[in-house]
Amino acid sequence: MDTVTFGWTAAESDRAAAIRNYGLAPTAAGRPPVLPQADAEGALTNLVTLAARLCAVPFSVVNIITEDRQVQIAAWGVDPGVCSREDSMCAQVFLSGVTTVVPDASQDVRFADNPFVTGEIAKVRYYASVPLKTASGFVLGSLCIFSDGPANPTGEQIEMLEVLAHQVVEVLELQHRTLQLSETLAELKRSNAMLGEFAGRISHDLRTPLTTMLGYIELAEDDPDIPPGHPAVEYLEFIGSGGRRMLKTLEDVLEYSQVDGTLQREPVSLLAVTEQAARDLGHDLGPASGIFSDDTELVADPVQLRSLLQNLLANSLNYSSPERSLRVTVGATVSERGVTVSVADNGVGISPADRKQAVEPLVRLNRAGDGPGTGLGLATCQRIAQAHGGELEIRDSPGGGVTISVLFRWDLAGPSAVSPAGKL
Template identity: 60%
Template sequence: MTEVRGQLSFTDDVSRDQELLEYGLDPGADSTLLPNASVMSALQNLVRLATELCGAPFGVVNIVSAEYQHQIGAWGVEPGVCSREDSMCAKVFLSRERTVVADASLDPRFADNPFVTGEIGNVRFYASVPLQTESGFVPGTLCVFSDNTKELRPEQVSMLEVLAKQVVELLELQHRTVQLDRTYAELKDSNAKLAGFAGRVSHDLRIPLTTILGYVELVEDDPDVEPNSTAAQYLDRIGSSGRRMLGMLEDVLSYSRVGGGIQPAPLSLRDVAEEVARDLGIEDHDIVEVQDLTVHADRGQLRTLLQNLVSNAMNYRSPERSLRVRVSGISNYHGSTVYVADNGKGINPEDRAKCLEPLVRLRREGDGPGSGLGLATCSSIAKAHGGELTLKETSGGGTTVAVSFPAGL
């Protein structure tokens, strides 16, 4: 359909209304509250300033939809909605040029307009500046007008253009707010689905794990098992790791239920890292060297992060040298940064960003098994704490992962 209404085709009209909705501006005729209240108040102040600078009694911010003109900020008049066909601004706003008319009744573009003829108003002086966003979209105009004829000085026109840019900044702020609200709604939906998934997985894993722990306890109580024997030590390790895994399942379930909420507290980096090393069967302190540091973080999340990073170091060790992992950190009033440095194969600079994406593996010869979720999980944990994760090369070869934790989260 190519029927033209004003300066837009039917197809453009549909696109225009969709774009206005992206800015939180309802193009419908019954819409009386378009932007949020704080934006409307700021718009009114800008319109007032525009009228005072131009010496005009009336001013409005007009948003032009496919069918209507909405006055979302006004001074000297009550904001309202009129047909787009009756709008003066709708005739010129897509030109992207300012329009200044001393007497609209003498201008062929406006002489028969109801705002000029007396049917709606008696506009004589009229000046408008299109509101153009960085993307090139023009939602409407900043307009000042009067019942009397008037001329504007060049500096007044320049100031009107400056104020129009400020109006655009407010609309962009509203645009970003709408995007954030939409993202937040999607995140809540995603977290709800995650909670259901985590609940099912937790239930399915808890049953066999509880069964294993039950048998471990039965064997530990068996009088035929010597307390200090190798078998007793193995049983103790299995029981310790199993109970910790059971606790981790509960942490995952709790984390998903609160929408990604965490419970940070001052933690000993050494205690958590040594716990992770034991879980992974690493007893040689020459393999995993740990520097102590107080980190303000969620214990379960920090343990998961370190376990993933140390596991990665084991999976991607270099065949040319014995594995070494150093867990260290620094802290100041901003917070702390934890470093996990290995001497493994390393990650090429061009692959580092890709490795932080879910389900991405480099699949190099000799690499150990993995799902491609380890670094992505660690990056998410860092973001949940308000920090970030970065990758760089270890001096002498390997990968150093730096994770920042802000203070007092």
């Protein structure tokens, strides 16, 4: 079937696929579809109501024309229903690309024998319809008004009907985007689940032999038959160091893979979580460690927040400046968008040219003097930020160093307030 026969820019099969992609195909039971976009049905009902009242006619519908049916997804004056495409009046003209106005359908050769006109289904006399053309060129159906008696909308009213038809298309486009987003989120969840399963399996399969190897290395290092200074001592150090790095990489990959959009949000104390994260790294808060934290309450997933703070504190410790004593401050600020948690240090910092690369997984900057790492710390923090609907920002700290900020958005976190209660 060519484009001349079926109009506009695509074959009928492509238009049918577009109708399915917009979620407008009838159900298996042959009834109008349930629109997945929460407000779409109400918005369409308002538009057909306005169309009927504006043009002073008793009936108005949004018709979707499929391969073999006419599907009414919104109606005023009648109940939405489904009929064959052969019986549809709109199917005769909707691909013309222009507005159709018929003062008396019983006198029009296109419609005189139509069951909606003859009385078999209805007795339509006045009829007008506007094609529903999407931005991509597909004509999904029409917005039509009709009456079983005389009607005489003015040219200006018909122009307003065309404006309303454009608004119907906008609602349908919004539904299309909602469906695309839902499909993308479902695919993302599936991908994350597969990533987590794969990482967990690989971690399990490699962790056991690595742990066994490191155990034997420790036994060999304590072997009295290997005297100090023997070449085997150096070899064992190299093997042990490499094994421990590999084990840390496995742990980081597993942690990275487990961060997704599934959150268990609850009110948490920033100070308490920071204390836990610092202890995980072998430090207490205070002047001795140089790590300080605000005492602020926010709503977040406590496990992911602890992971984020642990990674950021580890980076601050790893990339401290040899020119000054370490100082790291964990704080939180409130804005209209949500709560921003920041970790500011006075270390060597991250140059603006390196900041995009720094959040890529398994990428290290490899600068002179940098400590060991796997290149997954900031990438994991980036995923935690995204899981909370926010973003990660890197900027310079006043006086040197780097400040990493993560936004925890209000619209995902809920109504909990942030209540500063002093500082350590």
